[in-house]
Amino acid sequence: MSSGSLLALFGxxxxxxxxxxxxxxxxxxxxxxxxxxxxLMMIIGITLGDFIFILLALFGLSIISEILGTTFLIIKYASAAYLIWLGISLFKSKSSAEDIKVSKESSLLANLITGLMINLGNPKAIVFYIGLFPAFIDVNQVVTVDVMTIMGIATIAFGSVNICYALLALRAKKMLNNPDASSLINKTAGTIMVSTGALVAIKA
Structure with missing residues (x-):
């Protein structure tokens, strides 16, 4: 893989x-x-999902997505239901001055798994990669180093953007450091989470 192809793929x-x-x-x-x-743990889970889809696309295993169609469907609706449940819990939660600092209603591992499920619940991501890769690389000549490089590119491209979004959310949260703001944040985050769950469920 040439540096030009890698740069174009990253872009x-x-x-x-x-x-x-x-x-x-x-x-x-x-x-x-x-x-x-x-x-961040949710971002890591999402990135792991990308790794799985990259491997499937590079090695021509997109047929697996059809064979495991029902499994992907179960994952999709399970992740959607979990997101909606989290959103409703946040929306209904009572706020205090401490809520704005950190809420520990879910573990780090749970958030990683949630991110993974959100991504795996969208098997059409394989189609995205299958359509993208031939434009930049010869998929028939891919070796282990190429696979690792592509995963690195995906991590930097998608991971860095997701981290930036997370940091912006964190900054907004710190600017609203009082109980009333905490209530607003919980309700806003809850609404976004429920909407995301619904979007995951209905997305084709």
Missing amino acids: AMLIVALVPGPAVLAVIARTFSSGFSRG
């Missing part, structure tokens, strides 16, 4: 990453309500 992924989707909305809501560490 294409970065452009796609900048467009907010269900994963970005979930990261923003989670960071807004529970702090950066939990938002």
Whole structure:
């Protein structure tokens, strides 16, 4: 793979990453309500999902998405239901001065798994990668180093953008450091989370 191809691939992924989707909305809501560490764990889970889809696309295993269609569907609706449940819990929660600092209603591992489920619940991401890669690389000549490089590019492109969104949410949260703002944040994050869950559920 040439440096030019890698740079072009990075640019294409970065452009796609900048467009907010269900994963970005979930990261923003989670960071807004529970702090950066939990938002970061969700980002890691989303990135792991990208790794899985990259491997499937590069090695021509998109057929697996059809064979496991029902499994992907279950994951999709399970992640949507969980996001909606989290959103309702946040919306109904009572706020105090401490709520704005950190909310520990879910573990770091739970947030990582949620991010992974959100991504795996969208098997059409494989189609995105299958359509993207041939324009920049010869998929028939891909070796291990190429795979690792592509994963690195995806991590930087999607991960950096998601982290920026999380940091913006964190900054907004710190600017509203009082009980009334905490209530507003919880309700806003809850609304975003419920909307994200609904979007995940209805997205084709």
